Amino acid sequence: MSISKLQIQHVRNISSISFAPSQAINIICGENGSGKTSILEAINILGLTRSFRTNKAKHLVQSEQSAATVFGSIDPMVQGLAQSLGVERPAEGEARIRYEGSDIDLSTLAELVPLQVINADTFMLLEGSPAIRRQFLDWGVFHADKAFIRLWRGFRRVLKQRNTLLKCGSIDNKLRQVWDREFIAFSDQLTRLRTEYLSLLKPEFEAVVSQLLEGTHIELGFSYGWDKKRPLDEVLASNFERDLRQGFTASGPQRADLRLKVDGHNAAERLSRGQKKLVVSALKLAQGALFQRMNSRPCIYLIDDLPSELDQVHGELFCKVLEQSSNQCFITCVDDQALMSHWDPQTDIATFRIADGSLC
Ligand SMILES: Nc1ncnc2c1ncn2[C@@H]1O[C@H](COP(=O)(O)OP(=O)(O)OP(=O)(O)O)[C@@H](O)[C@H]1O
Numbered sequence: 001m002s003i004s005k006l007q008i009q010h011v012r013n014i015s016s017i018s019f020a021p022s023q024a025i026n027i028i029c030g031e032n033g034s035g036k037t038s039i040l041e042a043i044n045i046l047g048l049t050r051s052f053r054t055n056k057a058k059h060l061v062q063s064e065q066s067a068a069t070v071f072g073s074i075d076p077m078v079q080g081l082a083q084s085l086g087v088e089r090p091a092e093g094e095a096r097i098r099y100e101g102s103d104i105d106l107s108t109l110a111e112l113v114p115l116q117v118i119n120a121d122t123f124m125l126l127e128g129s130p131a132i133r134r135q136f137l138d139w140g141v142f143h144a145d146k147a148f149i150r151l152w153r154g155f156r157r158v159l160k161q162r163n164t165l166l167k168c169g170s171i172d173n174k175l176r177q178v179w180d181r182e183f184i185a186f187s188d189q190l191t192r193l194r195t196e197y198l199s200l201l202k203p204e205f206e207a208v209v210s211q212l213l214e215g216t217h218i219e220l221g222f223s224y225g226w227d228k229k230r231p232l233d234e235v236l237a238s239n240f241e242r243d244l245r246q247g248f249t250a251s252g253p254q255r256a257d258l259r260l261k262v263d264g265h266n267a268a269e270r271l272s273r274g275q276k277k278l279v280v281s282a283l284k285l286a287q288g289a290l291f292q293r294m295n296s297r298p299c300i301y302l303i304d305d306l307p308s309e310l311d312q313v314h315g316e317l318f319c320k321v322l323e324q325s326s327n328q329c330f331i332t333c334v335d336d337q338a339l340m341s342h343w344d345p346q347t348d349i350a351t352f353r354i355a356d357g358s359l360c
């Protein structure tokens with residue numbers, strides 16, 4: 001997937017800009033508050049209809065305007081096509097997505113535009129709650145297996161139903177058996193897809209870590225959301241009284257988590273800030289490499305303030321990994337000179353300068 005033309009209207013301080021990005025590396029530079037992250041946010045709207053900074057659309061829509069719009073000429077398989085994609089995000093209400101003259105839904109859009117974001121929030125992959133790591137994992141499973149979205153929706157429906165029954169304080173035994181059977185069937189399938197995906201991701205992750213953090217061994221483990229030595233039906237049965245008291249299901253794929261360890265220690269507790277940035281970036285870059293291998297098309301990377309937290313050597317290693325991939329990258333930085341010496345002269349690099357929401 002790549003974008004050959006972008007038109008952004010009414011996103012934060014951007015009234016209207018359009019530009020033709022490079023298929024490889026795009027560097028967006030400018031002073032604080034000039035609109036760099038807003039450009040990345042606009043591309044995120046094009047791929048997911050929403051911002052990565054806020055859940056409230058009214059904040060990303062330019063003041064005094066009713067909607068933000070982003071149009072792109074896109075080439076999903078990078079075969080030289082130019083297809084039109086447009087997303088209108090109103091300050092209030094639902095987003096509208098138009099692809100080649102037709103309305104499409106969000107999951108079709110997400111499948112079409114594989115996006116990866118690396119920004120200050122990406123640290124949450126190490127430091128944040130398990131939900132953030134599940135979201136990361138499920139991005140990969142969603143793109144790896146067509147069955148995932150149906151299973152995931154089915155699982156959410158059954159979990160909600162089981163929790164509603166638990167909240168009533170008592171459940172008819174037969175009814176409980178029916179819901180537990182469904183819960184276990186969805187859980188086993190979902191967990192199998194997650195495990196399979198992770199076994200493919202691990203070697204990709206190790207390869208990127210060895211480039212970015214030479215000599216550091218990071219172990220990537222997976223917790224199912226219950227004691228994997230025991231079958232889930234036994235776990236549900238032994239937890240039932242507690243689940244009933246608490247009014248929710250305490251074990252299952254809704255509790256799955258990724259475990260990152262360095263020399264046996266929790267990576268979030270052990271690593272320095274710069275090392276954490278490299279590890280979370282390696283997770284995202286590994287997903288892109290695996291996505292490319294499985295789908296024969298690259299991802300789009302939005303990397304906000306690449307130089308922050310990194311010394312010269314590691315900044316350069318990061319850039320090397322990016323230019324060796326076939327991903328289209330949009331990278332922001334305050335001073336483009338901080339990155340300029342990092343690239344191979346053969347790499348197709350476009351630099352855009354932004355000031356007060358306009359390209360200059
Ligand atoms: N809804 C809005 N309408 C108009 N302007 C807005 C809106 N929301 C934010 N802004 C302004 O848009 C500008 C762009 O912010 P943005 O975060 O893109 O800057 P940046 O170039 O990434 O800066 P930094 O280097 O500090 O990260 C800011 O000056 C901000 O005050």
Ligand SMILES: [Mg+2]
Nearest residue numbers: 036037038304
């Ligand atoms: Mg910014």
